[in-house]
Amino acid sequence: MQYSALKILWEGLTGNTGWKPVWREPEPKSEYDVIVIGGGGHGLATAYYLAKEFGVSNVAVLEKGWIGSGNVGRNTTIIRSNYMLPGNEPFYELSLKLWEGLEQDFNYNAMVSQRGILNLFHSDPQRDAFARRGNAMRLAGADAVLLDQDELRKMCPFLDFDNARFPIKGGLAQPRGGTVRHDAVAWGYARGADQRGVDIIQNCEVNGFQIENGVCKGVETTRGPIRAKKVAVCVAGSSSRVMAHAGMRLPIESHVLQAFVSEGLKPVLPGVITFGAGHFYVSQSDKGGLVFGGDIDGYNTYAQRGNLPVVEDVCEGGMAIMPMIGRARLLRMWGGVMDMSMDGSPFIDRTSIDGLYFNGGWCYGGFKATPASGFCYAHLLARDEPASVATEYRLDRFLRGAMIDEKGVGAQPNLH
Amino acid sequence: MIINHPLLGPRDAAEFTCLGDAGLIDRPDWQTEDAQQQFHDYLYLRDNPAGTHRELWFHEQGDRSWLVITRNTLTHQIDKVELARDVAKAAGRDR
Numbered sequence: 001m002q003y004s005a006l007k008i009l010w011e012g013l014t015g016n017t018g019w020k021p022v023w024r025e026p027e028p029k030s031e032y033d034v035i036v037i038g039g040g041g042h043g044l045a046t047a048y049y050l051a052k053e054f055g056v057s058n059v060a061v062l063e064k065g066w067i068g069s070g071n072v073g074r075n076t077t078i079i080r081s082n083y084m085l086p087g088n089e090p091f092y093e094l095s096l097k098l099w100e101g102l103e104q105d106f107n108y109n110a111m112v113s114q115r116g117i118l119n120l121f122h123s124d125p126q127r128d129a130f131a132r133r134g135n136a137m138r139l140a141g142a143d144a145v146l147l148d149q150d151e152l153r154k155m156c157p158f159l160d161f162d163n164a165r166f167p168i169k170g171g172l173a174q175p176r177g178g179t180v181r182h183d184a185v186a187w188g189y190a191r192g193a194d195q196r197g198v199d200i201i202q203n204c205e206v207n208g209f210q211i212e213n214g215v216c217k218g219v220e221t222t223r224g225p226i227r228a229k230k231v232a233v234c235v236a237g238s239s240s241r242v243m244a245h246a247g248m249r250l251p252i253e254s255h256v257l258q259a260f261v262s263e264g265l266k267p268v269l270p271g272v273i274t275f276g277a278g279h280f281y282v283s284q285s286d287k288g289g290l291v292f293g294g295d296i297d298g299y300n301t302y303a304q305r306g307n308l309p310v311v312e313d314v315c316e317g318g319m320a321i322m323p324m325i326g327r328a329r330l331l332r333m334w335g336g337v338m339d340m341s342m343d344g345s346p347f348i349d350r351t352s353i354d355g356l357y358f359n360g361g362w363c364y365g366g367f368k369a370t371p372a373s374g375f376c377y378a379h380l381l382a383r384d385e386p387a388s389v390a391t392e393y394r395l396d397r398f399l400r401g402a403m404i405d406e407k408g409v410g411a412q413p414n415l416h
Numbered sequence: 417m418i419i420n421h422p423l424l425g426p427r428d429a430a431e432f433t434c435l436g437d438a439g440l441i442d443r444p445d446w447q448t449e450d451a452q453q454q455f456h457d458y459l460y461l462r463d464n465p466a467g468t469h470r471e472l473w474f475h476e477q478g479d480r481s482w483l484v485i486t487r488n489t490l491t492h493q494i495d496k497v498e499l500a501r502d503v504a505k506a507a508g509r510d511r
Binding site for chain 2: 238240241249250251252253254298299300301302303307309342398399411412413414
């Protein structure tokens, strides 16, 4: 079924009786060409692009719970491509371009809103660093605008420009950045994949791999064994647990990132704003709530909740740049478990086991990467070679000394 | 989380920073044939279990001691706190 304004009008006049379930609930077949483990944003996008762009539609997506129940439902919905390093920036710029055409592409309203992202700077050296990053972005075809304090005062008069400790001197803006309705991303990709013949199998947990003579031939699940020519793991947050079934140790630790939303307010923020001297970022949802977050808690955890010291730290960051946030009441807070990799960058690669592929290590930047991650993973699965923008996301890059460390803090996952 | 420090008693976890897996105590021998591979595994690969995990914590805003904490990564419950020095000595190290 194709969605359109005309369709809504017609259904409104005929009692809304013509709507159908958005995807099927098939029983698993005994064999597929490709099994994607993980029905989150990245897994569903992988299946969608496999079917749509690469002609591989004999695909199953296996999901432990219900689709979209992991990090695609727990993030702060921000999209941007303001990276610096050559291994990263072209990939994230591809992702942003895919976001721009996504709703037309999969015929689903994902509420992509390019309201802009603004990174504040607080000192002259930081201005230089941001100018350099902006130049790197523009070289990769992204947009970046360096704003001085006067321009910022017009755009965001509520900021604490004359803060005694961290005065706001300006910002690096990416006007094409913004926010997206996160759940709709999972649903849109699921619908698009299902329409092209992909089986989406929920409540089906993978608890083992069928590895014969060093080749992966399928998976063991709670709904029985399923054979496959290729098995694609895509379970960021639980990567170490799933890959342990194949006997692999990963350059990844699992950490929790907390996020917060305030009560609904009238429109006060023009877009996404981030603090340059601490770790705090905030945007306003279409319902009016201020959606914000900060640092990860900093210790290994699989609990989808954090601790209070980080809550205090995040709120201090908010008060430092926009004191008006202190008047808003907190409505909800939650935590998501993420793969923190050793250099802060992800992996899309083959593994040492033939037929077993790995996508993970997204740290807390996985949501914005969803379309490009799916596209590049599908490219790797269909053609057995990485897409041109994802050639650096290899599992062996630490052995080769080819880390992609945007922050330059080394193999210390809780500092990325 | 409250960390029951062996010398100082119960302390708020906010006083500490976490380094990660306690396996980082056992540095490989740099003179072995496959030292490069061993150091790669030591530096970059991690056991990352859902459940009991032994990890190194540093009492940065306290007595600056290193601790080995046995903690459940699913519940955040802390089962055991030892001085890292004692753990290293028990494993045969001189300090």
